[in-house]
Every structure is written in C-alpha cells, then in structure tokens.
Amino acid sequence: MAGSDRASYATGFSDLDDEVGPIPLVVRGEFPAWLQGTLLRNGPAKFDIGSTTVNHWFDGLAMLHRFEFGGGNVTYTNRFLRSEAFTESVAEGHLALGGFATDPCRTLFQRVASVFSPHYTDNGNVNIDVFGGATVALTETTLPVRFDPQTLATMGQAPISADVGGQLSIAHPHHDKARGCRFSYVVQFGPHSHYRLFAIPDDGSPERVIAEIPVDKPAYMHSFAMTERYLILTEFPLVVDPLKLLLALSPFIRNYEWQPERGLRFRVFDKDSGELIASRAAKAAFAFHHINAFEDGDNLQIDASVYDDPTIIDQVYLAPLRAGEPIAAIGRPIRFTLSLDDDAPVTSTVIVDEMLELPRMDYGRCAGRPYRYIWGAGQSPGGVFLDSIVRVDVAKGETSRWFAEGCFPGEPVFVSRPGAEQEGEGVLLSVVLDAISGTSFLLLLDARTLSEIARAQCPHKIPFGLHGNFYPAT
Numbered sequence: 001m002a003g004s005d006r007a008s009y010a011t012g013f014s015d016l017d018d019e020v021g022p023i024p025l026v027v028r029g030e031f032p033a034w035l036q037g038t039l040l041r042n043g044p045a046k047f048d049i050g051s052t053t054v055n056h057w058f059d060g061l062a063m064l065h066r067f068e069f070g071g072g073n074v075t076y077t078n079r080f081l082r083s084e085a086f087t088e089s090v091a092e093g094h095l096a097l098g099g100f101a102t103d104p105c106r107t108l109f110q111r112v113a114s115v116f117s118p119h120y121t122d123n124g125n126v127n128i129d130v131f132g133g134a135t136v137a138l139t140e141t142t143l144p145v146r147f148d149p150q151t152l153a154t155m156g157q158a159p160i161s162a163d164v165g166g167q168l169s170i171a172h173p174h175h176d177k178a179r180g181c182r183f184s185y186v187v188q189f190g191p192h193s194h195y196r197l198f199a200i201p202d203d204g205s206p207e208r209v210i211a212e213i214p215v216d217k218p219a220y221m222h223s224f225a226m227t228e229r230y231l232i233l234t235e236f237p238l239v240v241d242p243l244k245l246l247l248a249l250s251p252f253i254r255n256y257e258w259q260p261e262r263g264l265r266f267r268v269f270d271k272d273s274g275e276l277i278a279s280r281a282a283k284a285a286f287a288f289h290h291i292n293a294f295e296d297g298d299n300l301q302i303d304a305s306v307y308d309d310p311t312i313i314d315q316v317y318l319a320p321l322r323a324g325e326p327i328a329a330i331g332r333p334i335r336f337t338l339s340l341d342d343d344a345p346v347t348s349t350v351i352v353d354e355m356l357e358l359p360r361m362d363y364g365r366c367a368g369r370p371y372r373y374i375w376g377a378g379q380s381p382g383g384v385f386l387d388s389i390v391r392v393d394v395a396k397g398e399t400s401r402w403f404a405e406g407c408f409p410g411e412p413v414f415v416s417r418p419g420a421e422q423e424g425e426g427v428l429l430s431v432v433l434d435a436i437s438g439t440s441f442l443l444l445l446d447a448r449t450l451s452e453i454a455r456a457q458c459p460h461k462i463p464f465g466l467h468g469n470f471y472p473a474t
C-alpha cells in the first residue's frame with residue numbers, strides 16, 4: 001500500500017497553500033445541538049519553501065484550523081500562523097530559523113554569530129493552548145505565538161517570561177483546575193544546565209518558577225506527567241551535550257544521543273513546595289506522549305505511549321513519509337508504577353498490546369486522577385500509518401477501533417457532553433484524511449462505542465496535524 005497506491009497516506013504530507021473561510025461545511029449525519037464551541041487545531045502544512053524542502057514532518061510551517069459548531073452546523077477556517085519563522089522563511093525562500101531536524105543554510109560566520117545572538121524558531125506547529133487568557137500556538141521553544149481564536153489572525157509572540165528563562169520548552173503543558181494554573185517546564189542550557197518547572201496562572205498574573213534542578217545532559221522530553229499533587233519529568237535517555245546545541249553544527253534533534261545505558265529517570269516534584277521528592281530509575285524507553293498519571297496509595301501510576309527506542313524520529317522524516325513508507329513501530333500504552341515509599345526500580349506493564357499515538361482522555365474529569373479510557377490514533381495490524389481511532393478500556397485491557405478503508409485519522413479530541421455523569425460520556429472529534437478522494441473531513445464519533453455520528457466535509461486535504469483542543473462556547 002506504499003508509494004503509488006492511490007490510498008497511500010503520503011498525500012497528507014504535501015503542502016496546503018489555500019487559506020479559506022469561514023465557510024460552512026457540508027455535513028453528513030447530525031452534529032448534536034449540545035456541541036457548541038470551537039475545535040482549534042494546529043500542524044505543519046508547508047514543507048516546500050522556495051526551492052527547498054524541509055527535512056522533517058515537525059519542520060513544516062504551522063497552519064491553524066478552526067471548526068466552529070453550533071445549531072448542528074459546522075464552519076471551517078484555516079490560516080497560516082504568521083510567525084517570524086513563517087514570514088522570514090517565505091521571504092527568504094527557505095526555512096529561515098533552525099527547526100527540529102532542518103537547519104537554515106548558514107555560512108560558518110552566521111553559525112558563529114548565532115551562538116552569540118540566538119534567534120529561536122517560533123514556528124508554533126505542535127499544539128494550541130490558552131496562557132493567562134491568551135490563545136497561543138506552541139512549539140518547543142520559549143516563544144509561544146498569540147493568535148485570535150475567532151479569526152485565526154496572528155497577534156505576535158508571547159514569550160515565556162525572562163524570570164522563567166530557558167531556551168527549550170514543551171507544547172504539552174498541564175492544566176490544574178484546582179490551582180487555577182497551567183504547569184510547564186523549560187530547559188536552561190549553559191555551562192550549568194537546568195530543568196525549571198513553572199506555573200502559568202489562568203488569571204494572567206506573572207508566571208512563577210516552581211522548581212529547578214541541575215542536569216548535565218538534558219533529555220529530549222516532549223511532554224511530562226501530572227498527578228493531583230505532583231509533577232513528574234520522565235527523562236528518556238535521548239540526551240544532549242549542551243555545548244553541541246550551543247555550537248549548532250547540526251539540526252536540533254541530531255545533537256541528541258541515544259544512551260540506553262542511562263535508563264529512564266523519573267523526577268517527582270511536589271506541585272506546591274517545588275521539592276524534588278523522588279528520583280527513580282527504569283529500563284530505557286522513549287516516548288513523546290504521556291497519557292495520564294495518578295496517585296495510587298504510595299505509588300504513582302504513569303501511563304505513556306512508549307517506544308523501545310527513538311527510531312520513530314527517523315521514520316517521520318519527510319522523504320520516507322512522502323514515499324508512503326510503512327511506519328514500523330508506533331508507541332504502545334504502557335503503565336509505569338513508581339513507589340514513593342522506597343527506591344525500588346520503576347516497573348512497567350503493557351496496558352494493551354496496541355499501537356497508539358496522539359493519546360487523549362477525559363481530561364476535564366480525570367487529569368492527574370484514576371481513569372479508565374484512552375483514545376488515540378492507532379495503526380492496525382498490517383497497517384502502514386495511523387489508520388484508525390482506538391479506544392482503550394484500561395480497566396478491562398480491551399480495545400475497540402474505528403476504521404475506514406483509505407482513511408487516516410489524526411488525534412481524537414474528546415469532548416464531554418454537558419452534564420455528563422460518567423467518564424467518557426461525549427464525542428470524539430478527529431480530522432481524517434480520505435486518501436481516496438484526496439480531501440479531509442471532520443469526523444464525529446460516539447466516544448463510548450466509536451460509532452460514527454456525523455462528518456463534515458472539508459474543501460481540501462488537511463496535511464497531517466499534531467494537536468488541538470475544543471473550547472466550549474461561553
């Protein structure tokens with residue numbers, strides 16, 4: 001099914017240049033009247049810049065997508081995020097600021113100059129969040145970009161404060177409703193590097209540092225875990241010598257080395273005191289996404305979509321994706337059990353033997369707490385790319401699947417039905433590429449049964465995105 005097959009997923013990695021909307025979408029089925037609000041999504045959409053092509057999926061220029069629901073209707077808008085990275089890249093005809101695995105074409109002099117005057121990318125193509133009331137597009141630097149959630153107009157950078165500092169951050173902050181803030185972290189690179197956890201208050205008051213620990217070789221961490229009382233950094237043994245990053249001789253991620261002998265290191269911080277209360281080891285593994293975590297007596301249960309090693313990063317370079325090559329391994333849901341009582345190594349168990357990425361759960365109800373259901377984009381047995389939506393019943397160790405021939409769904413975003421009494425009562429929203437028609441549609445599934453309720457046809461193909469969130473109408 002690779003390469004020339006008309007149902008190849010590869011078309012999801014060609015550029016989308018059209019910006020449309022707001023336009024009404026043709027709906028099949030019925031979007032429920034209670035679904036009122038907006039799904040904002042983000043992802044790389046422009047890979048060919050001038051006569052050049054970026055190296056990696058994660059380096060495409062960001063595009064925002066907005067689906068508004070109300071009265072059973074769906075309207076759609078899409079706009080490029082007009083970040084500095086976008087503007088400079090389009091003007092210069094190549095990726096102007098260093099990305100994940102693509103470097104700007106720099107002379108030796110420019111490289112040396114960039115050591116003294118770093119100019120990080122603000123190509124926020126990974127996720128969307130709301131920081132202190134401002135809607136922002138996020139990548140993994142400390143430069144969120146603000147945009148108007150109604151018009152998708154870009155409003156400029158909203159940098160993480162100088163008090164927090166750092167150069168690298170994440171696109172997966174956690175929201176703590178009880179404390180009225182988001183938690184995130186940065187890595188401060190230098191002769192003495194640090195991880196620094198910080199809070200972003202919902203009321204717009206200044207960010208505040210929660211905790212800081214020194215680190216010799218910072219790990220590549222795309223997300224972290226949160227329970228009711230704790231924040232947990234999972235240091236995967238994909239680590240970097242900060243000097244290499246400083247010299248910038250290779251694209252960002254190519255400076256990181258896989259050192260499995262280091263194993264995994266979990267760092268558990270108290271949310272309120274900032275105290276590092278536990279450091280625990282486990283066998284080497286890699287993950288992009290934590291799923292959820294919770295306190296279980298004297299243990300912490302930490303769930304993630306886990307890989308044996310980071311070869312997935314190599315598999316999602318643009319060339320193999322555009323050739324429709326099979327993705328050999330997707331993460332599997334694994335539960336790590338960490339004892340706060342003693343120094344015993346962390347144990348791990350397979351939740352279900354199922355390939356699943358871009359995991360979501362009933363975040364509003366279960367973030368940091370015991371939970372039962374995971375939804376994610378799955379790869380079915382014999383599949384070559386994310387080709388299904390999978391629901392995992394963690395309690396029963398069972399899965400169910402939505403699959404349609406030639407269709408490649410993205411992250412399923414769970415939306416709880418207003419007044420829902422139980423976990424998982426609601427719907428899933430997923431942007432699906434129909435590789436046969438060469439267009440995308442927004443799919444609405446019953447989150448419990450994975451049966452299709454409705455779909456809304458988009459006017460074009462939406463390149464494979466990464467993440468997004470639903471914001472109820474106020």
Ligand SMILES: [Fe+2]
Binds near residue numbers: 126222466467
């Ligand atoms: Fe992610």
